[in-house]
Amino acid sequence: MPHSIITDTCEGVALCAESCPVNCIKKANGKNKKGTDYFFIDFSTCIDCGVCLAVCPVSGAIVSEERPDLQKV
Template identity: 30%
Template sequence: MTFVVTEACVRCKYTDCVDVCPVECFHEGPEFLVINPAGCIDCGVCVPECPAEAIYAEDDLPEDQRAFIDINAQLARQWPVISASRDPLEEADRWVAVKDKRQYLDIAEKV
């Protein structure tokens, strides 16, 4: 089992989770973060740190977020590791409550 960043992170990209990760398994893209399933040690310390409530244990993923298992795995191989928190995206507070954000991913058609 691994943890998965879901579409709630899209256009928010809060990085509170990055600071608590003991193994640096987060990767950063232009619109959101992903977790490298090969590096995740299943500790779950990132889950309560996420202001967008975007991180789930793979076994607890809502059905409509299951595609993010593959999205996280694929993009973790492409995007660089992020090992320290940064400011969220400029309009994160506005986007955090928006649902159905997968369409806004730059990679939406590639994954």
């Protein structure tokens, strides 16, 4: 199952985007509720490798399930 970035928990650090082996993490336009940049995962490209979850420094910003209700694009 694809991973998801929780929009309003993400702090826009971008370690996930730099580490994704299939380059499916993109920066969104605008800011989240924290007022920071945020990223999102293209569910159709994600291969569920878990690298993004391992490198993200923000607790709870990435989850190992498809959550279009919590991940805005």
